Amino acid sequence: xxxxxxxxxxxKMNINTGxxxxxxxxxxxxxxxADKSALPIILDSDNVDRTPQPLFVSSYSLLPRGTDAVGxxxxxxxxxxxxxxxxxxxxxxxTSPAPPPVPLELPKAPVATATExxxxxxxxxxxxxxxxxxxxxxxxxAAKEAAVSExxxxxxxEEYVITLTESxxxxxxxxxxxxxxxxxxxxxxxxxxxxxxxxxxxGRDHADNLQERHSQTVNYAQKTKSVQxxxxxxxxxxxxxxxxxxxxxxxxxxxxxxxxGKKPKELEVGGVEKLVRTFTSALAAKDCLLDIKxxxxxxxxxxxxxxxxxxxxxxxxxxTEETNSEMIINKKKNLSIMSSTELLKSLNLMERAVQQNLxxxxxxxxxxxxxxxxxxxxxxxSKTSEEEVAMEDDEEGVSEELAAAxxxxxxxSMSKLxxxxxxxxxxxxxxxxxxxxxxxxxxxxxYGSFHLSDxxxxxxxxxxxxxxxxxxxxxxIRTVSGxxxxxxxxxxxxxxxxxxYNGTVAIFDxxxxxxxxxxxxxxxxxxxxxxxxxxxxxxxxKGVERGESLVTIATDGRVLEWNMKKGLSLTELMxxxxxxxxxxxxxxxxxxxxxxxxxxxxxxxxxGTEDGHIHRCSCSYNEQYLDTFSGHxxxxxxxxxxxxxxxxxxxxxxxWTVKLWxxxxxxxxxxxxxxxxxxxxxxIVWSPTSGSVFASVTGxxxxxxxxxxxxxxxxxxxxxxxxxxxxxxxxxxxxxxxxDNAPVLATGDAKGKVVVFRLEGMEVGESVDVAEQxxxxxxxxxxxxQV
Amino acid sequence: MSEVEETLxxxxxxxxxxxxxxxxxxxxxxxxxxxxxxxLAEAYAESMKHLGKKSRNVVRDLDPKNExxxxxxxxxxxxxxxAFDPEFLVIIIQKWTPASA
Numbered sequence: 001x002x003x004x005x006x007x008x009x010x011x012k013m014n015i016n017t018g019x020x021x022x023x024x025x026x027x028x029x030x031x032x033x034a035d036k037s038a039l040p041i042i043l044d045s046d047n048v049d050r051t052p053q054p055l056f057v058s059s060y061s062l063l064p065r066g067t068d069a070v071g072x073x074x075x076x077x078x079x080x081x082x083x084x085x086x087x088x089x090x091x092x093x094x095t096s097p098a099p100p101p102v103p104l105e106l107p108k109a110p111v112a113t114a115t116e117x118x119x120x121x122x123x124x125x126x127x128x129x130x131x132x133x134x135x136x137x138x139x140x141x142a143a144k145e146a147a148v149s150e151x152x153x154x155x156x157x158e159e160y161v162i163t164l165t166e167s168x169x170x171x172x173x174x175x176x177x178x179x180x181x182x183x184x185x186x187x188x189x190x191x192x193x194x195x196x197x198x199x200x201x202x203g204r205d206h207a208d209n210l211q212e213r214h215s216q217t218v219n220y221a222q223k224t225k226s227v228q229x230x231x232x233x234x235x236x237x238x239x240x241x242x243x244x245x246x247x248x249x250x251x252x253x254x255x256x257x258x259x260x261g262k263k264p265k266e267l268e269v270g271g272v273e274k275l276v277r278t279f280t281s282a283l284a285a286k287d288c289l290l291d292i293k294x295x296x297x298x299x300x301x302x303x304x305x306x307x308x309x310x311x312x313x314x315x316x317x318x319x320t321e322e323t324n325s326e327m328i329i330n331k332k333k334n335l336s337i338m339s340s341t342e343l344l345k346s347l348n349l350m351e352r353a354v355q356q357n358l359x360x361x362x363x364x365x366x367x368x369x370x371x372x373x374x375x376x377x378x379x380x381x382s383k384t385s386e387e388e389v390a391m392e393d394d395e396e397g398v399s400e401e402l403a404a405a406x407x408x409x410x411x412x413s414m415s416k417l418x419x420x421x422x423x424x425x426x427x428x429x430x431x432x433x434x435x436x437x438x439x440x441x442x443x444x445x446x447y448g449s450f451h452l453s454d455x456x457x458x459x460x461x462x463x464x465x466x467x468x469x470x471x472x473x474x475x476x477i478r479t480v481s482g483x484x485x486x487x488x489x490x491x492x493x494x495x496x497x498x499x500x501y502n503g504t505v506a507i508f509d510x511x512x513x514x515x516x517x518x519x520x521x522x523x524x525x526x527x528x529x530x531x532x533x534x535x536x537x538x539x540x541x542k543g544v545e546r547g548e549s550l551v552t553i554a555t556d557g558r559v560l561e562w563n564m565k566k567g568l569s570l571t572e573l574m575x576x577x578x579x580x581x582x583x584x585x586x587x588x589x590x591x592x593x594x595x596x597x598x599x600x601x602x603x604x605x606x607x608g609t610e611d612g613h614i615h616r617c618s619c620s621y622n623e624q625y626l627d628t629f630s631g632h633x634x635x636x637x638x639x640x641x642x643x644x645x646x647x648x649x650x651x652x653x654x655x656w657t658v659k660l661w662x663x664x665x666x667x668x669x670x671x672x673x674x675x676x677x678x679x680x681x682x683x684i685v686w687s688p689t690s691g692s693v694f695a696s697v698t699g700x701x702x703x704x705x706x707x708x709x710x711x712x713x714x715x716x717x718x719x720x721x722x723x724x725x726x727x728x729x730x731x732x733x734x735x736x737x738x739x740d741n742a743p744v745l746a747t748g749d750a751k752g753k754v755v756v757f758r759l760e761g762m763e764v765g766e767s768v769d770v771a772e773q774x775x776x777x778x779x780x781x782x783x784x785x786q787v
Numbered sequence: 788m789s790e791v792e793e794t795l796x797x798x799x800x801x802x803x804x805x806x807x808x809x810x811x812x813x814x815x816x817x818x819x820x821x822x823x824x825x826x827l828a829e830a831y832a833e834s835m836k837h838l839g840k841k842s843r844n845v846v847r848d849l850d851p852k853n854e855x856x857x858x859x860x861x862x863x864x865x866x867x868x869x870a871f872d873p874e875f876l877v878i879i880i881q882k883w884t885p886a887s888a
Contacts, residue, residue: 016880038815244847334817343809346877347794349857353868354801355885471797 004767031740034328054166172502198547242485277693281333352468358468362418365758366742412761414705414717417744420445420465420754422472429463430748433737434486438493440741442466442474445754448482448501462486462498477508479516485537491548495520501532505552505562521568528570530554537597540602551597553607555588559617576609576624594639598663599646606649606663608636614651616663624678628662631668638683644773648781652681658706659698662781669781672696674704683735685745691773692780697733697747705745708780798879805865808832808878817875831867831878839871 042051153295181185204210356363420443428447436442447461460483463473477498485499492518494511498519506519523529532555541548548563551573559574576590591610598604603619604626612632634654642648652658658672658681679699687693692708704715720731735748745757798804799820806820810832838863843855857870861883870877 242844242848244844244851247847247851330815333811334815340874341873342872343877344791344794346857346872346875347791347798350807350868350870350877350879351794351798351801352869353857353859354798354804354879354881357866357881358802471801472794 007049020185023344030144048591055510103191213686280329289671313511326333342730348469351472355468355470359418363467365757366417366744412717412759414703414719414745414757414759416719417756417758418467418470420463420470420473420756421752422463424461424476425463425752425754428458428482428752429734429750430752430754431482431484431734432486433735433746433748433754434488434496435489435737435739435746436493437490439486440739442717443737443739443746443750443754444486444496446486446487446498447752448484450484452501460500462496462508467756475510475516479506480504484533485535485552487537487539487550489539489548491539491541497537497550499537499552499554500532501533503530503532503534503554503556505530505534505550505551505568507564507568507705510561521564523568523570524563526568526570527559530556530558530560532556532591535593538595540597543601551595551605553592553595555591555593555610557592557609559592559595559605561619573619574607574617576607576615578611579613579625579628591635593635593637594651596639596641596649598641598649599643601646606641608639608651608653610635612636612653612655614639624674625664627663629663629666629668630660631671632657637680640684640686640694642691642777643686644690644770644779645777648777650686651683652684652695654680656698658684658694660781661710670708671710672706672714672715674702675717677702679732682733685736685738687738688740688754689738691777695738695745696738699730699732701730701733701749703733703736703745703747705759709776717759801881802881803884804879805882806880808876810836810876810878812836812872812874812876831880832876833867833869835876835878839869839876843871 025553043047044050081754180190184190217275247716254257298631316347403753425445425447429449430445431448432446432448434444434446436444443465445463445465447463458480460478460481462479462483464475465473479498479502481502481504483498484501487497489495491499494509494739496508496510498508500506503523505523507521508516508518509520510516530552534554537550537552539548541552549564551559552562557576558572559576560570561573563569563571566573576592578590580587590613592607593610594608596606598606604616606614606616607618608614612634614629614632616627616629617625632651632653632655634649634656636653638652640650647663649661649663650658651661654679656673656679657670660670660672661668677698677700679702681696681698684694684696687695690707693705695703695705696715697703701721703719706712707716710716731749733747733749733752737746739746740746743759745759746754747757748754792804795807795818798807806819806823806828807818808816808820808828808831809818810816810828814829814833814836816825816828818834819825837860839855842858846853846855855871857868859869860867864882866881867885868879868881
């Protein structure tokens with residue numbers, strides 16, 4: 001009973017249905033169902049309307065009729081929402097009476113056609129409002145008429161009918177089924193057709209008008225054709241990329257980070273230069289295949305980068321004949337190499353390296369690194385070790401004396417470390433030495449003479465020695481006259497003051513690369529300069545305002561102070577006068593031989609004279625001496641104030657003695673004289689590390705190291721030339737200096753040799769307690785007060 | 788130039804020095820100790836050149852800003868010291884004693 005299909009609302013169907021409802025009208029059950037495809041009204045056998053209700057209810061239905069824009073919905077007394085009271089079929093379910101569906105009439109969707117539709121709707125609605133319970137929309141008059149005819153009688157009810165119309169159905173997909181029911185109108189026709197077709201199928205096998213035939217499409221003739229492309233020329237290039245290769249490419253290989261800041265153009269220029277260089281060097285190579293004449297047109301492909309070292313083997317297959325131009329280039333290149341400064345540097349390096357092999361041990365000892373043996377010695381028993389250490393002494397005869405002479409084993413010794421000597425210095429006396437204050441490994445040695453000799457016309461030398469090269473000094477300065485005094489400045493470690501035999505005082509700047517041997521300042525043309533040999537030059541720090549000034553003393557008895565503010569200017573500090581009986585003396589002036597400033601006090605100085613007197617003078621007072629110390633019976637060659645105790649000073653003289661004084665006392669405290677010493681004492685020097693230690697050198701080649709703590713009668717350590725050495729004649733030792741940063745004592749002799757001794761066992765601590773040393777010395781200087 | 792000669796002389800007379808070779812960076816011998824044969828000098832120059840390149844690679848690999856300065860090879864019979872420079876090499880052969888080791 002239920003209609004099997006949905007109602008089609010399309011106009012197409014309506015046309016079909018237009019005919020049928022009138023024909024059928026209150027039709028039978030079957031026919032009404034047969035028209036289900038289009039018939040809006042479906043009545044069952046009892047003429048009950050079973051038309052399925054639309055599922056979609058639009059809200060348009062609630063709008064009042066009469067508004068054209070909306071589509072003709074009116075609400076009025078005539079029309080309104082009809083709520084049918086009689087039983088009406090449910091949408092989609094017409095088996096049982098259902099609750100009354102809302103008779104809604106959907107308006108047509110397009111509003112543009114509202115006016116038309118509204119008219120049509122109006123007509124429909126007119127019919128409709130008589131229609132009591134028409135659930136579906138009707139767009140054809142015929143259908144409505146049919147509907148109207150049925151329900152015309154019921155229009156008298158006061159019911160509000162809202163009619164809705166449905167929009168046009170648009171077919172998106174229409175797949176009509178291939179099945180049809182037995183009730184289809186053309187059922188018979190189709191059935192007949194089917195049967196006919198079946199017959200054809202059956203009779204296919206032996207039907208005359210059915211023939212099977214095969215046919216083949218044309219196969220075109222095939223032809224194979226192949227094309228081969230020209231292979232690309234390949235070449236293998238190998239390269240080893242390394243960190244530095246990348247660095248070189250980026251930086252240019254010659255600069256450091258500063259190069260990064262350069263403009264690209266500059267780098268390019270640098271690169272081009274490099275390229276040219278590499279190119280020329282490659283050209284000049286022996287195996288270079290490139291013909292020199294074509295150099296201008298040659299490509300730069302020959303220039304090899306730094307990265308291709310692995311593949312850099314020059315082709316040895318062919319060797320071109322050496323053209324003249326190649327040879328010339330080679331020669332030039334060789335020459336340039338041989339005269340280059342780089343070669344010199346390398347050679348210097350090699351010289352030092354070679355020497356290091358020979359003197360490695362000495363270098364270690366100089367630097368106070370414990371060598372293997374010494375380390376063993378330190379851990380061994382103290383007594384035996386001291387004896388061993390004592391036996392290390394080079395000199396055969398001396399060691400026995402040492403062991404015998406020492407009251408107790410003091411565990412110290414002295415041995416030769418190395419000798420600074422070179423061809424140039426042979427024959428010249430080393431008159432003076434000075435360690436550089438800045439770089440304490442450099443020793444400046446002045447060569448000259450103490451007496452007027454033939455060597456004087458050769459001039460003097462100042463040589464700067466370093467332990468790295470024992471055969472040749474680092475730098476050499478040649479002076480016009482023999483050098484008698486030198487001193488490095490403390491405030492400016494590169495300034496060296498030189499006093500010469502002819503009285504000239506010159507100042508050199510060692511920082512200069514090339515012209516260091518040209519004095520920065522020289523007293524050459526000054527009228528009041530020294531006319532006699534300058535025996536001592538000393539840099540003195542005069543305080544913050546005045547800076548450092550130079551004080552010199554010479555045989556002419558004058559003590560001059562030099563000032564470098566504007567050129568070289570001098571002031572006379574003192575004229576040393578002879579004291580005592582001045583009758584029968586050629587000159588009233590005494591000859592000054594030595595000079596020293598006490599520690600921390602730059603206004604007072606000590607001067608030693610040829611008469612044997614030592615005077616204490618003041619810088620500000622140039623008439624009178626403050627004090628005079630007499631005791632020496634010969635010229636005082638050297639005067640040295642203690643680096644720890646300002647009151648103490650030593651003096652050595654030609655009377656074979658060294659005397660220790662306290663400046664408060666005009667009498668000397670100690671007199672140091674080795675019993676077998678018959679020669680002048682040329683130089684004395686305090687130890688920078690120990691307040692009670694000093695060294696002296698004598699005219700018979702002896703070096704003596706005294707320690708007041710140990711003994712005042714005999715030196716603690718001494719070195720005497722061996723019998724073998726003294727066969728040729730004793731060389732007087734003329735000068736001695738302790739080193740500040742190494743446990744060594746450097747001594748110079750009259751033949752130009754500078755021997756460096758290594759002192760073992762003497763305390764060379766890292767830090768020296770100044771106060772402690774002072775106290776020690778002070779205590780030692782007051783023997784009478786001791787118990 | 789003369790300084791170079793002087794230095795060379797001084798190096799020559801140092802005790803233990805058995806020979807020296809000064810070569811350009813591509814291996815051509817420029818100077819050699821008189822008692823050394825040319826073949827030996829060339830052999831030294833050639834092998835040191837290669838060794839120098841390798842060593843330089845090593846040094847610069849570790850730090851591109853660094854540069855190889857000199858190389859020392861202590862063999863049983865003697866010690867070879869080589870100073871390197873972009874333009875040349877200086878090779879010195881010296882005898883060494885265990886005491887200075």
